[in-house]
Structures are given as C-alpha cells and as structure tokens.
Amino acid sequence: MNVQELKSRTAARRSGEHAFVDRSSFLQRTTIVAAAATAEAEDVDRQARFPQGAIDAARAQRLLGIQIPLAFGGDGASMSDVTDMCYTLGRACASTAMIFAMHQTKIACLVRHGTGSDWHETLMRRVAAEQLLLASSTTEGQNGGNVRSSSAAVERNGTDISLVRNATVISYGAQADGVITIARRADDAAASDQVLVAFTRDNYTLERSLEWETLGMRGTCSAGFELKATGSAEQVFPEAYDKIHAQTMTPVAHLCWASAWAGIAAAAVERAQAFIRKAARGAGGQMPPGAAHFTAAKMTLAKLRAMITANLDTYMAHEHDERALSSLDFQSQINLLKVEASELAVETVMSAMRACGLSGYRNDGDFSVGRHLRDVLSAPLMINNDRILANISTASLMSGVPAGLRD
Incomplete structure (x- = not known):
C-alpha cells in the first residue's frame, strides 16, 4: 500500500466511512436528471428562468448531496464521478450543468475543510438528508x-x-x-x-x-x-481561505466548469454530426461543404476532453497532498485548464455551427446550435481569462523550463 492509499484509508476510518462506494447507480441517476434538464432547456433559455424541473430531479435522485461522505449520509462520490455528471448535464442544459458545477464546488469545500467541525458536519448531514442547494x-x-x-x-x-x-x-x-x-x-x-x-x-x-x-x-x-x-x-470554516482556495476551490471549480463546457461542446458536435449524416444521405453519400468543420469540431472536442481528464487525474493523484496542490506548477496548470478549456469549448461549438451552416445558425430547427454558442461564450469571461493569464505570468517566471518531454 502506498502513502496516498494509506492516507485515504486513514481519513475514511476517521470519518467512519466504508472503503467501498457503490457507484453503480450514478450514471442512471444522472441520466434521469439530464432528461429533465433537456425537456426544459429551451424554455429556461428563452425565459431566463431557473431550471426548477432539473434541480427538482437532482434532488429526487439525491445528486445534490452525492459528494457528502457515507458517514454523513451521502454517497461519497469522487471528483471523477462529479465531473462526469457535469459533462452529462452540460449536454442537456448549460444552465443546469453550471448550477450543479458551482454547487458541487461548494460541497467539495465543505467536505474537505469542514470535516472535524461540528457545525459543518451538521450541515453536511442536512445537505445529504434535505438535498440542500448551496450558492456561491x-x-x-x-x-x-x-x-x-x-x-x-x-x-x-x-x-x-x-x-x-x-x-x-x-x-x-x-x-x-x-x-x-x-x-x-x-x-x-x-x-x-x-x-x-x-x-x-x-x-x-x-x-x-x-x-x-x-x-x-x-x-x-x-x-x-x-x-x-x-x-x-x-x-466560519476553521482553515484560512488561502488554503481552501488553492487546495479545493480553484481546482474543483475549474474541473467542474470545464466538464460542463465540454458537455455543451459535445451536444453541439452531436447536432453537427446529425446534420452531416442527413446531408450526406440526401446527396447520395457525397459529403456536404461543412464536413471539414465537423471534423475540426470532433478533433477539438477530443483535445478538450483529454485535457480535462489529464488534469483530473493529476488532481486526484494528489488530492490529499497539500504541498503538491499548493505548488506553483499545479496552480499554474489548473488555472491554465480553465483558460484553455474555455477557449477550446468555444472553438468546438463554433466549428459545429459552421458544419451545420444556416441550419445551425437558425433558432427554430433540429440542428440549431445557437443556444450552445451563446452559453459557451460565457466560459472565457466567467473569471476573465486575461486576469488568470496575467496572474499566471508572474508565477511562471519563478518555475523552471522542463529539460525533457517527461520531466
């Protein structure tokens, strides 16, 4: 058993949590919520209203407290589980996915930095039992x-x-x-x-x-x-915010947001694929002019998903290593994830729209990606990318340039 596994098991024993978490129902429960989100997505966008049906479904499926440890009545979901949910919900309704991502970021802070505090542990139990929605x-x-x-x-x-x-x-x-x-x-x-x-x-x-x-x-x-x-x-959380910000708030927010944006991009690519297939069938198998843009959309989506999973793997490998999470290299990497993921998501949806042409630009057809583009355009602006890059540039000057590919 390595040091990381020992730390994880020790933390689980201290909280009374069993080592095994049953994840078999997570996908099914998320799919049910995604269906509810899809059903009202257009109206949520048109009316600028809260996606009440989707959040009610999330409560019914007990997704709002899914990260809460088993010892406090939750499901003990991992960050990998949560980001998968953000991606699935992003494919259905961007607003629902972003609400879920922001809520889960707060829950992650509560779980990691509230354990050991009677008040915060009571709040964890309430979130699990009552499926409370926490804003930021x-x-x-x-x-x-x-x-x-x-x-x-x-x-x-x-x-x-x-x-x-x-x-x-x-x-x-x-x-x-x-x-x-x-x-x-x-x-x-x-x-x-x-x-x-x-x-x-x-x-x-x-x-x-x-x-x-x-x-x-x-x-x-x-x-x-x-x-x-x-x-x-x-x-008041017992730990100072600078520690919470570095170890949990920033990495979890960026992983969840990026996953939601990737979900939006995936939905747009799916519509572009359906359009290209229909157009090709109608032309006797000849590819329409937008086919090249569909290929570009697929490629950028694959790059986006790979970037998210690579950063997720890094975070989960060092989840309980305070020194690693606070390092300049990790903080620069996780902040760059937000910048690069947001730009790639926009690029992907834009390529999907160009693949669909006028059918993608219209708001009244099966291949419309207008809502997806408008939603994903928020990604580079929500915590502005320019601000992040300016902050990273100072930190980057203090770290060395790798001498080899695997350094």
Missing part, C-alpha cells in the same frame, strides 16, 4: 473576478457574527437553500486575509441590486444582491 458568493463590488481580495469583513460580537456584502453576482442566489461566501477575517484584516463562511437560508436576507439579462447561461439567474447575514462564529 465570491464576486463583490468593484473587485470583479478577483476572488482573492475582499472588501466586506466578518463582524464579531462574542460568539455571534454578521456580514454585509455587496455581491454583484450570486448565481441562483434567490433559489438556493444556503450560501457559502468569502469575506475579510475582520475589520482590521487585509483584503487578502480571508475566511470562508457558510450560511443557511434562515441566516440571511437578499436585496436584489442587479438583474441578469445576458446573452447566454440565462438560467443560472446570476443576479446581484446585497447579502445581509448573521450567525455564529462556528459557521
């Missing part, structure tokens, strides 16, 4: 996507805490059962001295400050709110 509040005021800088601070009064936060975006905030947010540790703390705090719906109020009228991802309902929350000090 990381964007604030003028900071945009700079999640490593907070303005609002946690106010402390004995064992009580309060927080007032100008959250310019809280995806599905009005529909969530709880919110996990970052904030400055205290009034006198630096903007980067942050904590993560979990609040349930009875702990806070939301006052809408911005609407959500966008080109795509319309069903995520990512409006802006003033968040006013009160609670107890034990709701």
Whole structure:
C-alpha cells in the first residue's frame, strides 16, 4: 500500500466511512436528471428562468448531496464521478450543468475543510438528508473576478457574527437553500486575509441590486444582491481561505466548469454530426461543404476532453497532498485548464455551427446550435481569462523550463 492509499484509508476510518462506494447507480441517476434538464432547456433559455424541473430531479435522485461522505449520509462520490455528471448535464442544459458545477464546488469545500467541525458536519448531514442547494458568493463590488481580495469583513460580537456584502453576482442566489461566501477575517484584516463562511437560508436576507439579462447561461439567474447575514462564529470554516482556495476551490471549480463546457461542446458536435449524416444521405453519400468543420469540431472536442481528464487525474493523484496542490506548477496548470478549456469549448461549438451552416445558425430547427454558442461564450469571461493569464505570468517566471518531454 502506498502513502496516498494509506492516507485515504486513514481519513475514511476517521470519518467512519466504508472503503467501498457503490457507484453503480450514478450514471442512471444522472441520466434521469439530464432528461429533465433537456425537456426544459429551451424554455429556461428563452425565459431566463431557473431550471426548477432539473434541480427538482437532482434532488429526487439525491445528486445534490452525492459528494457528502457515507458517514454523513451521502454517497461519497469522487471528483471523477462529479465531473462526469457535469459533462452529462452540460449536454442537456448549460444552465443546469453550471448550477450543479458551482454547487458541487461548494460541497467539495465543505467536505474537505469542514470535516472535524461540528457545525459543518451538521450541515453536511442536512445537505445529504434535505438535498440542500448551496450558492456561491465570491464576486463583490468593484473587485470583479478577483476572488482573492475582499472588501466586506466578518463582524464579531462574542460568539455571534454578521456580514454585509455587496455581491454583484450570486448565481441562483434567490433559489438556493444556503450560501457559502468569502469575506475579510475582520475589520482590521487585509483584503487578502480571508475566511470562508457558510450560511443557511434562515441566516440571511437578499436585496436584489442587479438583474441578469445576458446573452447566454440565462438560467443560472446570476443576479446581484446585497447579502445581509448573521450567525455564529462556528459557521466560519476553521482553515484560512488561502488554503481552501488553492487546495479545493480553484481546482474543483475549474474541473467542474470545464466538464460542463465540454458537455455543451459535445451536444453541439452531436447536432453537427446529425446534420452531416442527413446531408450526406440526401446527396447520395457525397459529403456536404461543412464536413471539414465537423471534423475540426470532433478533433477539438477530443483535445478538450483529454485535457480535462489529464488534469483530473493529476488532481486526484494528489488530492490529499497539500504541498503538491499548493505548488506553483499545479496552480499554474489548473488555472491554465480553465483558460484553455474555455477557449477550446468555444472553438468546438463554433466549428459545429459552421458544419451545420444556416441550419445551425437558425433558432427554430433540429440542428440549431445557437443556444450552445451563446452559453459557451460565457466560459472565457466567467473569471476573465486575461486576469488568470496575467496572474499566471508572474508565477511562471519563478518555475523552471522542463529539460525533457517527461520531466
């Protein structure tokens, strides 16, 4: 038994979790949710409404608590399981997939960094039993996507805490059962001295400050709110946010988002394939002009999926190795995944549209990929790629250039 396996089994014993997780039902349960998401995807996009049917199905299939350890009533799903679900849901409805991806990122933080805290373990049990949907509040005021800088601070009064936060975006905030947010540790703390705090719906109020009228991802309902929350000090995660950010928040978010985007791209490629096949049959086997673009779409989708799985394998191999996860090389790699996956997803869907030609451009046909393109265009903008590349460039100067192919 290697060191990694020993650590994993030790962690499982400490939580009372059995070593075996039955994954046999995961695909079937996800497929049922995907069918519900597909049925309302067009209307969710058209009306810019929350995909209630899909999320209700996810609750019924107990997917919202699927990552929660067995000891706390969940299924103990791995990150590989979760990213597969994000991909499957992305093929059905982009908004549903992105909501699921963001929720599961919060759950991953709760599981990894809340175990050992009575309050957070109770929340885990509630998520598993009640299938609570947790929203994320990381964007604030003028900071945009700079999640490593907070303005609002946690106010402390004995064992009580309060927080007032100008959250310019809280995806599905009005529909969530709880919110996990970052904030400055205290009034006198630096903007980067942050904590993560979990609040349930009875702990806070939301006052809408911005609407959500966008080109795509319309069903995520990512409006802006003033968040006013009160609670107890034990709701603050015991570990500092910089550690949570490096070990869990960033890698899990980027893996789940990328998987959802790949699902959107796969759906577009599937429509392009159906169009090319139909066109070829109608022309007696002669390939239509868009066939080359379909080949390009298939190639970029394969590259995108390979990139995600390679990064997923790396993350899972070092999942419990704090030093490896915090290294400059891993942090650069996982941030570049977000940049490259988002660009490749857009390229793939664009190629699929060109393969379909006018039939792909139309919104009223079986081969339309307009919704897919509008949704996937959010990928390079959600935590802007330019910001990520600027941050990576500084870190990259501090790491060496490999001397060989396998170094």
